[in-house]
Amino acid sequence: MTTNTSTGIRFAYGAMSAVILGFIVLPLVGVIWMSFFSNKILAFPPQGYTFDWYARAFAAQEFREGFIVSFETSLIAMATSLVLGVPASLALVRYNFPGREIITNILMSPMIVPGIVGGSALFVFFLEIEMLTGVQIAGTAPGLIIAHALIALPWTVRLVSTSLIGMNRSVEEAAYSLGASAMTVFFRITLPIIKPGIIAGALFSFVVSFIDLEKSIFLVGPGKTTLQIALINYLEWNLDSTIGAVATVQIVLITVLLLVTDRYAKLNRAF
Amino acid sequence: MTSQAVAIDTSPMNEQPKPRPNMTAPTLLGPATIFVVLGLLAPLALMFRNSFNRYDPRELMVSAFTLENYARFFQDEFYQEVLFRTVWISALSTLICLIAGFPLAYFLVRQASDRLKSKLLILIIVPLLIGNAVRTAAWMLILNDQGMLAAFLRMSGYTGSLGLMYSTTGVVIGLVSVLLPFMVITLHSVLESIDRNLEDAAASLGAGHLTALRRIVLPLALPGILAGTLLCFILSMNAYATPVLIGGPKFHMMAPTVYQQVSKAMNWPFGSALAFILMAVTLALTVGASSIVQRRYRRWAE
Amino acid sequence: MPEVILQDVAKHYGSSVAVENMSMHISPGELVALLGPSGCGKTTTLRMIGGFVDITSGRISVGGRDVTALPPNRRNMGFVFQNYALFPHMTVAENVAFGLEMRKLSKSDISGKVAQALARVRLSSFADRLPKQLSGGQQQRVALARALVIEPDVLLLDEPLSNLDATLRQEMKIEIRQLQQSLGLTTIFVTHDQDEAMSTADRMVLMRQGRVEQVGAPDEIYDQPASRFAAEFMGIPNLLPGRMNGPGRFELEDGTTVHLDGQKRYHGLCVLALRPESIGIGKDAPVGAFNSLPGTVEIVTYHGASLEYRVRLGTSTFLTARTAAPGLGGPDAIPIGTEVRLFWPYASGVLVPEV
Structure with a gap:
C-alpha cells in the first residue's frame, strides 16, 4: 500500500475501477439475467422468470449440434496441440540451436496473424487442394480441426514453455547426481513438475479453440457448424432470450474451465 | 503457481545443458513447425500470390500477374472509406481503452489487496475468453431499442429512441468492451514492474499524485502503454463480430469485407488483396506510431 | 574416502x-x-x-x-x-x-x-x-x-x-x-x-x-597473502602502496618510510598489507616501537568484541586499527578527532606485488 495517496485519490480510483469493471462484466451478467425472462418478446421489465428458453435452446438443432461440433473439435484440437506443442516447448526451452528464434516466431504466428486473414488463407488453400485432388477439406471435420489446432498450438507452447522456464534446472541436475538416467529424470522429475503448465495449456487451448469465430467462419459446413457460428447466424435474424440461454451455457462452461486453469497457472501470465 | 523458490542460476559461467549435436531438437520441433508452416504460412504465401491473379466469374480465378486488385482498392472510394472507417474506429476505441484501462490497472496494482487483485484479474480475464459472439450478443441485448439500457433510460424519464444498434457509437461501445481487458492486463503487468517506492519518493520530494503519474509512472510505463495500445489497435482493425452484429449489414469494416469477398463473392484475388492491404496498413500504422512514441519519449524511457 | x-x-x-x-x-x-x-x-x-x-x-x-x-x-x-x-x-x-x-x-x-x-x-x-x-x-x-x-x-x-x-x-x-x-x-x-x-x-x-x-x-x-588481490579478498583493509628503498626500508607514496622485516625483498612498486589487529593505537607510541605514524581518528566502529578505528594519516591515506573492546581488556575507547599514533612491529607487515 502506498502511504502517500490521499483518501480522495484512493476513492477516485476505486470508483472509476468499479465503473470500468462493470462495463466489462455487467453485459454478461445481463445476458444471464435475461435468459430467464418469461416475456415472449424480449422487453423490460421482466414479467416473470422461466427456464423455457433453455428448453428452446436445447431443442434448436443448430445450437445442439453446434455445441457438440465445437466441443469435439476443441477437444481434438487440444489433444493435437499437446502432442505437437509439448515436445516443441521442450526443444525451445532446453536446446540452444541456430534458428531457435525463427522457429519460436513460426510457432507463435497463428496468434499474431489476424483470424480473418489466416482463416481466408486456409479456406482458399483448402479449396485449391480440393480442386487439384478432389479431396474436400473445407466444411469437413478435419478442416475445422486443423484450423482449431492452429489456434490452440501457440497457447500450449507458451504456457508449457513458461512452466519449463520457471522450473528450477538444478532440480534435474540433482536427480542426475543421485544416479537417475535421462529418461528417469524426464518422467519422474520434469514431467510431474511441469504438469500444472501442461494442464493449464490444455485447458486454455480448449477455450481459445472453443470460442474461435474468425477462422471457423470460413470452414464450417452443413452439419459441421460450430457453436460460435451458429450463434452469429442466429443473431443476424433474431434477438431473443434463446440467445441468452445459449450464451449463459457458454459463460458457465468457460468460466468453470478458466477457474480450473487458474488453479494450475495464473491466468494473467498467459497474456 | 506455488511458491517454488525459483532462483534461476544467472551465473555467466553456467551453460545450457549440454545436448551433444544430435537429432533431438529437430525431432521434437519438426511436427509442430511443419504443421504451422503448412497450416498458416504456406496458405498466406499462396494468398499473397493469389492477390495478383485475375478474378473470373466462371472460373473463379485465372492465374495472372496483375496489380488490378490493388488498383481497384485505390480507385474505388467505397473500399477506401471502409479502410478509413476501420482505422479511425480502431484508433478511437483504442484511445478509450487506454483512458479507461489505466485507472483500473493502477487500482489493481497499487490499491487492491493481493486477494482482491487476483479475484479482479480473473473477473477481467474471463470475459476476454467468453468469446466475441457471446459478448457481442450481450451488447445487442443491452443496446437495442427494447433492451436493458433503453429500459433503464425510460425509467429515468428519457423517452427518445436510443438508436445505438447499427450505429458507429454502438460499434465503438462493443469494441471497447471486447478490447478493454487486453489493455488492462497489459498495463497491469507493466505497472507491476514499477517500484512503488518511486512514487513515494516523488511524493516525498513534493510531487502531487498527478505529477508523480505524469513524471514518474507514465514514462516508465511507456513500453507497456505502447504494447497495450498496439494490441488493441491491431485487434480492433481485424474485428469481425462486433461490426457485423452491432453495425449491421450496412456498416462496413475491413475484416467483414475480406470475409465477404473471399467466402461469399468468391473473389479470391480481390479478397486476398484486401487482406494484405489490411495487414500492411495495420503494420505501417503500428510501426509508425511506436517509432514516433519511442522517439518522443526516449529521454524518459532510457 | x-x-x-x-x-x-x-x-x-x-x-x-x-x-x-x-x-x-x-x-x-x-x-x-x-x-x-x-x-x-x-x-x-x-x-x-x-x-x-x-x-x-x-x-x-x-x-x-x-x-x-x-x-x-x-x-x-x-x-x-x-x-x-x-x-x-x-x-x-x-x-x-x-x-x-x-x-x-x-x-x-x-x-x-x-x-x-x-x-x-x-x-x-x-x-x-x-x-x-x-x-x-x-x-x-x-x-x-x-x-x-x-x-x-x-x-x-x-x-x-x-x-x-x-x-x-x-x-x-x-x-x-x-x-x-x-x-x-x-x-x-x-x-x-x-x-x-x-x-x-x-x-x-x-x-x-x-x-x-x-x-x-x-x-x-x-x-601471508600472495598478492594484493588475495590480501583484499581476505579482508585486510590496510594496503599501502610504495617501494623498497633499502634493506628493511619501505617508502610509502607520501614519502614516509616504514620498517620491515629485512628479509622481505621486492623490486619496484608493491603494496604493504597490514592486518588491523597488528596495529596498535594510542596517544603515544610505546618506547622503541619500530613503526609509528601520527594521525587523527576519523571513525570508530564497534564490533562487539572489538573496536575499529579508521585513522587519517596525511591527506588521503587511511589506516584501520583494531583493538579489543574496553570491557574485554582493551584500552579505553578513543574519541573521534583525537590525535593519535599508530604503531606496529616491523615483522607484522606483508609485502605483496601490486596486482
Whole structure:
C-alpha cells in the first residue's frame, strides 16, 4: 500500500475501477439475467422468470449440434496441440540451436496473424487442394480441426514453455547426481513438475479453440457448424432470450474451465 | 503457481545443458513447425500470390500477374472509406481503452489487496475468453431499442429512441468492451514492474499524485502503454463480430469485407488483396506510431 | 574416502575462458573451499567435478578412477545446490529416497537408510512434508541428507549457506563441518564469503578470473597473502602502496618510510598489507616501537568484541586499527578527532606485488 495517496485519490480510483469493471462484466451478467425472462418478446421489465428458453435452446438443432461440433473439435484440437506443442516447448526451452528464434516466431504466428486473414488463407488453400485432388477439406471435420489446432498450438507452447522456464534446472541436475538416467529424470522429475503448465495449456487451448469465430467462419459446413457460428447466424435474424440461454451455457462452461486453469497457472501470465 | 523458490542460476559461467549435436531438437520441433508452416504460412504465401491473379466469374480465378486488385482498392472510394472507417474506429476505441484501462490497472496494482487483485484479474480475464459472439450478443441485448439500457433510460424519464444498434457509437461501445481487458492486463503487468517506492519518493520530494503519474509512472510505463495500445489497435482493425452484429449489414469494416469477398463473392484475388492491404496498413500504422512514441519519449524511457 | 585430483582442467566457452589449467589435489577427508568473487570460475570448477559441465581439457579422477567422461549420474557424488534443488512434488522422505531408488535398493533398505539420514539432520518428524512447507534451513538439511544418503565418494556444495540468514548460516556452518568430520567425507564447497571459508575449510583455493590465485590453509593465506588481490579478498583493509628503498626500508607514496622485516625483498612498486589487529593505537607510541605514524581518528566502529578505528594519516591515506573492546581488556575507547599514533612491529607487515 502506498502511504502517500490521499483518501480522495484512493476513492477516485476505486470508483472509476468499479465503473470500468462493470462495463466489462455487467453485459454478461445481463445476458444471464435475461435468459430467464418469461416475456415472449424480449422487453423490460421482466414479467416473470422461466427456464423455457433453455428448453428452446436445447431443442434448436443448430445450437445442439453446434455445441457438440465445437466441443469435439476443441477437444481434438487440444489433444493435437499437446502432442505437437509439448515436445516443441521442450526443444525451445532446453536446446540452444541456430534458428531457435525463427522457429519460436513460426510457432507463435497463428496468434499474431489476424483470424480473418489466416482463416481466408486456409479456406482458399483448402479449396485449391480440393480442386487439384478432389479431396474436400473445407466444411469437413478435419478442416475445422486443423484450423482449431492452429489456434490452440501457440497457447500450449507458451504456457508449457513458461512452466519449463520457471522450473528450477538444478532440480534435474540433482536427480542426475543421485544416479537417475535421462529418461528417469524426464518422467519422474520434469514431467510431474511441469504438469500444472501442461494442464493449464490444455485447458486454455480448449477455450481459445472453443470460442474461435474468425477462422471457423470460413470452414464450417452443413452439419459441421460450430457453436460460435451458429450463434452469429442466429443473431443476424433474431434477438431473443434463446440467445441468452445459449450464451449463459457458454459463460458457465468457460468460466468453470478458466477457474480450473487458474488453479494450475495464473491466468494473467498467459497474456 | 506455488511458491517454488525459483532462483534461476544467472551465473555467466553456467551453460545450457549440454545436448551433444544430435537429432533431438529437430525431432521434437519438426511436427509442430511443419504443421504451422503448412497450416498458416504456406496458405498466406499462396494468398499473397493469389492477390495478383485475375478474378473470373466462371472460373473463379485465372492465374495472372496483375496489380488490378490493388488498383481497384485505390480507385474505388467505397473500399477506401471502409479502410478509413476501420482505422479511425480502431484508433478511437483504442484511445478509450487506454483512458479507461489505466485507472483500473493502477487500482489493481497499487490499491487492491493481493486477494482482491487476483479475484479482479480473473473477473477481467474471463470475459476476454467468453468469446466475441457471446459478448457481442450481450451488447445487442443491452443496446437495442427494447433492451436493458433503453429500459433503464425510460425509467429515468428519457423517452427518445436510443438508436445505438447499427450505429458507429454502438460499434465503438462493443469494441471497447471486447478490447478493454487486453489493455488492462497489459498495463497491469507493466505497472507491476514499477517500484512503488518511486512514487513515494516523488511524493516525498513534493510531487502531487498527478505529477508523480505524469513524471514518474507514465514514462516508465511507456513500453507497456505502447504494447497495450498496439494490441488493441491491431485487434480492433481485424474485428469481425462486433461490426457485423452491432453495425449491421450496412456498416462496413475491413475484416467483414475480406470475409465477404473471399467466402461469399468468391473473389479470391480481390479478397486476398484486401487482406494484405489490411495487414500492411495495420503494420505501417503500428510501426509508425511506436517509432514516433519511442522517439518522443526516449529521454524518459532510457 | 577417496582423494580427488584435478589435472590441468580447463573450461572454455568459445573464446572466453572460464577456468584455466586448474590442478588440485584434495586429500581423503579434507574439506576444501573454492573461494573467489563472482565470475572467478569457482562454480564452474565445482560443476565440472560434479559432471554438469563438460571440461574442455584436463582430467578429473576420484580415488584413482578417471571420471572425466562420466555423466553425473554415474559419478557417485553428493551435490548440494545453492537453491537446494529439492524435488518440489516429492515429500522430504521421497526426496531422500530418490538416490537410493536409483541404486535399486530394496524397499526396506531404503526406508531404513532414509530414516537414518533424516535423523542425522534432525528432520525425522518432517518426513512427510513437502519442501515448500519447510524453512530455508530445513530445506538445506534435506538437501544435505539427500546428498549424503547415497554414501557419495565426494560431497560437493555450491554456496550452501548463501540463502540463509545470519544466525542460521552460523548454525549450518557448524552442522556441515560436524557431519563432514564425523563421516570423514572428502568435501569441496564453493563460496564467495572469505569468513565462511576461513571458519570451515581445512584448505582454501582462492580463485580469480579462472585461475588459482593462492592455495593454503586459512591462516596461511590470511597471514601471508600472495598478492594484493588475495590480501583484499581476505579482508585486510590496510594496503599501502610504495617501494623498497633499502634493506628493511619501505617508502610509502607520501614519502614516509616504514620498517620491515629485512628479509622481505621486492623490486619496484608493491603494496604493504597490514592486518588491523597488528596495529596498535594510542596517544603515544610505546618506547622503541619500530613503526609509528601520527594521525587523527576519523571513525570508530564497534564490533562487539572489538573496536575499529579508521585513522587519517596525511591527506588521503587511511589506516584501520583494531583493538579489543574496553570491557574485554582493551584500552579505553578513543574519541573521534583525537590525535593519535599508530604503531606496529616491523615483522607484522606483508609485502605483496601490486596486482
